[in-house]
Amino acid sequence: TQADLTTAQDLARRAALLLDNAILYREARQSVLLRDEFLSIASHELKTPLTPLQLRLQSLRRETQKGLPAIPTPVVASQLEVVQRQVAKLSALVNGLLDVSRISSGRLTLDREPLDLAELARDVVSRFSVTATQAGCAVSLITQDDMRGSWDRLRVDQVLTNLLTNALKYGAGKPVVLRLSGDEAHVRIAVEDSGIGIAPEHLTRIFERFGRAVSERHYGGLGLGLYITRQIVESHGGEVHVHSTPGQGSRFEVVLPR
Ligand code: ADP
Numbered sequence: 001t002q003a004d005l006t007t008a009q010d011l012a013r014r015a016a017l018l019l020d021n022a023i024l025y026r027e028a029r030q031s032v033l034l035r036d037e038f039l040s041i042a043s044h045e046l047k048t049p050l051t052p053l054q055l056r057l058q059s060l061r062r063e064t065q066k067g068l069p070a071i072p073t074p075v076v077a078s079q080l081e082v083v084q085r086q087v088a089k090l091s092a093l094v095n096g097l098l099d100v101s102r103i104s105s106g107r108l109t110l111d112r113e114p115l116d117l118a119e120l121a122r123d124v125v126s127r128f129s130v131t132a133t134q135a136g137c138a139v140s141l142i143t144q145d146d147m148r149g150s151w152d153r154l155r156v157d158q159v160l161t162n163l164l165t166n167a168l169k170y171g172a173g174k175p176v177v178l179r180l181s182g183d184e185a186h187v188r189i190a191v192e193d194s195g196i197g198i199a200p201e202h203l204t205r206i207f208e209r210f211g212r213a214v215s216e217r218h219y220g221g222l223g224l225g226l227y228i229t230r231q232i233v234e235s236h237g238g239e240v241h242v243h244s245t246p247g248q249g250s251r252f253e254v255v256l257p258r
Helices: 002-029 032-065 073-104 117-134 153-169 214-219 225-235
Strands: 112-116 139-143 148-152 176-182 186-193 239-245 249-257
Touching: 002 032, 002 073, 032 073, 073 225, 112 117, 112 153, 117 139, 117 148, 117 153, 117 176, 117 186, 139 153, 148 153, 148 249, 153 176, 153 186, 153 225, 153 249, 225 239, 225 249
Parallel strands: 139 176
Antiparallel strands: 112 148, 176 186, 186 249, 239 249
16 A cells, blocks of 8 residues: 555665764774775675565555556565565564664663463574475474573563574574473573584674674675664673584573573
């Protein structure tokens, strides 16, 4: 509908504005080399979804301007699906940048509530099952019974989502396992893949802001997911670790006090 288009255009404009802000942010803090690198990666990442968005919006606008009785519904539906997917991608990028700004100004606050981690994990995994099936790979959940504790639901969801997104993205299409275990005081979340792995010299950098394993740049991404993940885990009083062998896979482990 016209309202959807206006919303999508508005979002695209806001994303462009945020990109400007992100650039200013980096300019104030980073060396020229890092700034240029960030600029090129961030512009590329934000621009990639914008191009198909603009094309679909143009074509939908042309169709409506022709004043044709009706645009065939499947055409509209498929165009809008593209718009929706790309807007989701943009908003994930923008949310990542917003989280980084929250973290650096100390505004990442937790809203704790009693939670069953196993239940939350089941929700997250079922959300992933469509993407995973399309990508021809499986995500399975193995959990103990008592996984209760007091955490921020949205933030823990974000941690699981980030780790599973990476396991699928860098997992070479092989099965991914999410394993939950715990003792009286802690729960342990492990996400295991059998994908490309990470070279030992990059293991520290990947948890840093905008930190990526350089050789994998063609996978796309801003290098914010693990930085945000670590901040969320640490603000819950927990820890995150990684064990990885290049060419064999990775295991990310999060320990959270209950
Ligand atoms: P992004 O995926 O957007 O680059 P992340 O912060 O989520 O950002 O990850 C940082 C980097 O860590 C990635 O660029 C990639 O090099 C590496 N990485 C993360 N998860 C995995 C994984 N499961 N297997 C291999 N490499 C990974």
